[in-house]
Amino acid sequence: MTRVFNFSPGPATLPEPVLRQAAQEMLDWRGSGMSVMEMSHRGKEFMSIHAEAEATLRELLAIPANYKVLFMQGGAIGENAIVPMNLIGRTGRADYVLTGDWSKKSYKEARNFGTVNVAATAESSKFTAIPEQAAWKLDPGASYVHICSNETIGGVQFHWTPDTAGVPLVADMSSDILSRALDVSKYGLIYAGAQKNMGPSGLTVVIVREDLLGHALPVTPSAFNYKTQAENDSMYNTPPTYAIYIMGLVLQHVKATGGMPAVEEHNRAKARLLYDFLDGSSFYRNPVAKEDRSLMNVPFWLKDAALDEAFLKGAQARGMIQLKGHRSVGGMRASIYNAMPTEGVQALVQYMKEFESQHG
Ligand SMILES: *Cc1c(COP(=O)(O)O)cnc(C)c1O
Secondary structure (H helix, E strand, C coil), X not given: XXXXXXXXXXXXXXXXXXXXXXXXXXXXCCCCCCCHXXXXXXXXXXXXXXXXXXXXXXXXXXXXXXXXXXXXXXXXXXXXXXXXXXXXXXXXXXXXXXXXXXXXXXXXXXXXXXXXXEEEECHHHCCCCCCCHHHCCCCCCCCCEEEECEECCCCEECXXXXXXXXXXEEEXXXXXXXXXXXXHHHCCEEEEECCCCCCCCCCEEEEEEHHHCCCCCCCCXXXXXXXXXXXXXXXXXXXXXXXXXXXXXXXXXXXXXXXXXXXXXXXXXXXXXXXXXXXXXXXXXXXXXXXXXXXXXXXXXXXXXXXXXXXXXXXXXXXXXXXXXXXXXXXXXEECCCCCCHHHHHHHHHHHHHHXXXXX
């Protein structure tokens, strides 16, 4: 068996011990005589898996008791509609901060459900920086303020928490949840697709403050109504059971390897390795403002785009895959989520050095 270093932006690499455990438990989960995939979501076996996954997530992120944790489907793109359907009804208005492709997508979708204001946008810098808080035009009557904490395509990340003066802060954390310590109490709602840093696709995690429930627009489908899901422990409809099980294993793995402080330290060290190399090179370029660079997704461009194909081919031959940048921006992108080992980033930097000396 050979495992590659997988730099995919998502679905993404998972911790090998988790995959091994899942393989071992595939046919018979802990003496139950069945696979997790075959279990009733209301049976005692799966209920215990579900409860443990939630409890571990609560423990790792220190989620306060007045927040509900929901396991849903529809992904972050689904949440782009589900969030306004559930939250905008309080005042009919919402603020969006645009920092790249994903927050722009969220903003466009929200416009179907109320009056949506762009509180700040980094479009003029081609989304290479987070707009500073002083320049935001916040509406005190907004139902919420929406941000994307880490722009997976552009590689910009919030390294501070906005102050929204009491208006609930909503964050799409799909690509950086569980990558660093987090003060959940500063947010009204956090959502994330699992497939970047927490597990397989098909599962969306929503962490929502209880007082924000109960304002859903009448059009909200019942399966996407947070209050309905909260009242039914995310079992109003059949939840993505296998994805919840794998996420539970990932969370246990994070806990066993030191929890959030250790994960954050590991991620900072990996990102530093790559950015330090990029900054010392005139062959490769990363355009993002230093203070706003993502620890998770590192886009970079070669001096000459004609070399892109050769770069990717050479990487593949060395067991490094999925380094091609998003089709909308070109270039390269290394996604270095929690499960990417330091050795993967070291191998990448070593290869980049060699490629530069051959083609620079
Ligand atoms: C991947 C991603 C999405 C899209 O998630 P889906 O699961 O395809 O809906 C949305 N937002 C961010 C920040 C992402 O990284």
